[in-house]
Amino acid sequence: MKWILPLCLIAAPAVAQSCPAVTDHSARIAEIVSELSVSRGEGEARMLNQQLWELWVDAPDALAQDMLDQGMSQRTIYDFLGARETLTRLVEYCPDYAEGYNQRAFASYLAQDFEAALADLNIALDIMPNHIAALSGKGLTLMGLGRDEEAQEALRAAVAMNPWLQERALLTEPMGTDL
Numbered sequence: 001m002k003w004i005l006p007l008c009l010i011a012a013p014a015v016a017q018s019c020p021a022v023t024d025h026s027a028r029i030a031e032i033v034s035e036l037s038v039s040r041g042e043g044e045a046r047m048l049n050q051q052l053w054e055l056w057v058d059a060p061d062a063l064a065q066d067m068l069d070q071g072m073s074q075r076t077i078y079d080f081l082g083a084r085e086t087l088t089r090l091v092e093y094c095p096d097y098a099e100g101y102n103q104r105a106f107a108s109y110l111a112q113d114f115e116a117a118l119a120d121l122n123i124a125l126d127i128m129p130n131h132i133a134a135l136s137g138k139g140l141t142l143m144g145l146g147r148d149e150e151a152q153e154a155l156r157a158a159v160a161m162n163p164w165l166q167e168r169a170l171l172t173e174p175m176g177t178d179l
Contacts, residue, residue, distance in 0.1 A: 019064060019094035025055040026128075033130050036162045045164035052132065056099045064094045071103055080111035091120075098127040102134045109137065114144040132158050136167045143170070 032048050032055075039045040059065035067090040074083035087104035094100055105120035118141045124134040136158040142151035152172055159168045 017093070019097070020060045022060050022094065022097050023058055025058065029055055029128070029130060033132065033161050036132075036164075037160065039162075039164060042164045045162060049132075049162065056102070056131065056133070059090075059099070060094050060097055064090060064097065064100075067093065068100065068103060071107065075103070075107045075110065078110075080107045083107040084111070084116075096127060098124040098131055098134070101127070102131060102137065105134070105137055105141070109141055109144070112144065114141050117141045118145065130161060132161050132165065135161070136165055139167060139170070148172075 029052065032051050036045055036048045036052075039048060057068060059068045067086055071083045071086035071090060074080075074086060084104055084107045087100055087107060090097070090100040091104060101120040101124040105117040105124065108114075108117035108120065118138065121134050121138040121141060124131055125138065128134070135154055139151045139154035139158060142148070142154060151170075155167055155171055159165050159171065
């Protein structure tokens with residue numbers, strides 16, 4: 001009996017440090033992506049895109065949210081190394097949370113570590129294949145690596161989901177005539 005309390009105290013940090021399941025927003029994300037693909041203008045697309053971001057940055061718990069917010073803040077003040085360290089803790093804590101990888105990829109991209117960015121973007125897209133921002137980020141990253149043909153494929157896939165995406169200007173051959 002006297003061993004139960006010490007064992008509980010030892011086990012508590014491990015249990016307390018487990019990331020809960022990521023909230024399943026997949027149905028709503030699919031709806032928004034569907035609406036985006038037929039949106040009639042930039043204003044409508046901007047509102048839908050904002051809804052996507054609200055879902056993407058909805059971390060599994062307060063600890064994960066704090067790490068995500070801190071990493072994003074560090075990135076905005078050009079502390080790319082600090083952002084990557086913080087976001088590495090996030091993806092270690094919540095390995096099924098796509099946005100952790102996407103944000104770490106963005107910090108790596110800004111630091112011009114394109115290989116690291118691409119690896120994280122691939123994981124984010126494995127978790128969430130219709131993550132438009134990760135897909136367009138993959139296109140930009142592939143461009144940074146000089147892999148232009150692959151970059152065009154990724155950008156085309158992103159623009160197919162959001163025809164009003166700014167990166168559409170980077171397409172070597174425009175998609176359709178209605179843009």
